[in-house]
Amino acid sequence: MANHKSALKRHRQSLVRNSRNNMVRTRIKNVVKEVHSAVDLKDTELAATALRKATSILDAAATKKVIHARAASRRISRLHAAVNKMA
Template sequence: MANTAQAKKRARQTVARRERNFSLRSRLRTAIKSVRKAIESGDKTQAQAVYRKSTSILDSIADKGIIHKNKAARHKSRLASSIKAMA
């Protein structure tokens, strides 16, 4: 248990940061799933449109430091190659 003013404040900040990070990480996962779902549907134009929206979400979350920029790049690369492989 925090017993100094500084420790209590840090505990409050940690809780707020955790909630914010949790919601951002959830947004990230949803964006990735939506692209995968569009790829599975077989509509290449729709998949490309969803991919364009998702890349901005991935980049913004990487800029905030929630995930590493290389992880964001890896996700974008794999999704792009999946879209490119569509017939």
């Protein structure tokens, strides 16, 4: 690691951003699991609410550039397809 004052600051910033991004990615995984479990239970109401929540979180992550915008769009599309297939 570099010893310059600016390099040390950049390192501190990267650690903060890394931890924040990890939290967002974990949250994405959890909400996607909620949608899939609701689909497995064939609970349309629970699946719809979980889908709305997942869509919101995935869009926010894409806006913050935690995940790529197309990756978020693809995941949302697949979740919608799974929920619509159930109904």
